[in-house]
Amino acid sequence: MGERIQHHAMRTVYLDHAATTPLDPRVRKAMEPYLKSEYGNPSSLHRWGRNARMAIDAARETLAAALHADPAEICFVSSGTESCNLAIIGCALKAPPHRRHILVSAIEHHCVLHAAEWLIPFGYEVELIPVDGYGQVDPDAVRERIRDDTWLVSVMHANNEIGTLQPVEAIAAICRERGVWFHVDAVQTFGVLPVDVEAMGCDLLSVSAHKIYGPKGVGALYVRARTPLQPLMVGGGQERDRRAGTEHVAGIVGFAEAVRIAEAVRAVEAPRLTQLRDQFIQAVLETVPEATLTGHPTERLPTNAHFRFAGVPSDSLLIALDRAGIGASSGAACSAGSLEPSHVLLALGWDEHAAQQGVRFTLGRATTWEDLQYGVEVLAHEVARIRGKAPVTP
Ligand code: PLP
Secondary structure (H helix, E strand, O other): OHHHHHHOOOOOEEOEOOOOOOOOHHHHHHHHHHHOOOOOOOOOOOHHHHHHHHHHHHHHHHHHHHHOOOHHHEEEEOOHHHHHHHHHHHHHOOOOOOOOEEEEEOOOOHHHHHHHHHHHHHOOEEEEEOOOOOOOOOHHHHHHHOOOOEEEEEOOOEOOOOOEEOOHHHHHHHHHHHOOEEEEEOOOOEOOEOOOHHHHOOOEEEEEHHHHOOOOOOEEEEEOOOOOOOOOOOOOOHHHHOOOOOOOHHHHHHHHHHHHHHHHHHHHHHHHHHHHHHHHHHHHHHHOOOEEEOOOOOOEOOOEEEEEEOOOOHHHHHHHHHHOOEEOEOOOHHHOOOOOOOHHHHHOOOOOOHHHHEEEEEOOOOOOHHHHHHHHHHHHHHHHHHHHHOOOOO
């Protein structure tokens, strides 16, 4: 076994697609003119400006079509983070003083959780919606918590750490019935699973380009017509007065190309990834002793496999995997290196000790079964090695 791993030492396998994805060469090609000759400011009236404006308009149509929205409802922003900040803070700032109760699920990405917490000193009350052991929000738990002063609810489409999908349609129906605005963070599902704002029934929805083989630093917020929204960036009147600042034209063009490709391959990629994911999960559970799958067995992202290896600290394992050429993660990339246990794993009811033992593998377009077999082999070896050093704790 040891020799075999030595033999594979130079092999690299990227299994952290939930953190980010490589830029698709077709996306780079689509962006290139806007990094070279097409440098106009989209707000300028001359031909240079008009060319840039036309590119943004076309990109907006592509995003709108993919999301089943109207182009006017798409607001380009600098990231998934900004999209979620604008949705939560921007919508909350429009709440009348007697409607300042906000509900967010306990397992939201920090860009939602911290945006909600940011509002507290300004007189808002933020309540967390709990999840079950699979990481799912029960729509009834939302129904029970909506009060007369509730203004906004935010529940993500799929969790970035453990991959669990949420019953967002049912939650949207409850919000609509109670006259409460509903935001969905779809950063992890968009491009992988269908995201249809009409079928979903949400008022606000966040997406990001770099999770779908597009460039980093560009995202979008879907804003259903008539949804109250206070801009957080002020200056010019860009993005229909919802987000001031000269648009990142090349990034927006790249985002649209990434969306076009994702939509074109989704029917083939989603089942392929689901099958690979299940094969990988089965192989890990069979090969590595005392490994358990985190999250829901079926209601999960096609790209996500998250495990706990009892007695194995995730940081030691991740270093060992990296040495063997495998890129995995213990959760959100932006929280990596932090000593805090994952809030997502704690919300599942895990104790702090267990929450230090979670490892996430996320598959992507280039992932093959051979890559995953290598992953299983290295995992089995490294988990055993680390356990040999430190006794397994119950
Ligand atoms: N929401 C979720 C669920 C994510 O996984 C991420 C990724 O980091 C974000 C929001 C933030 O997106 P971005 O990296 O574009 O700021």
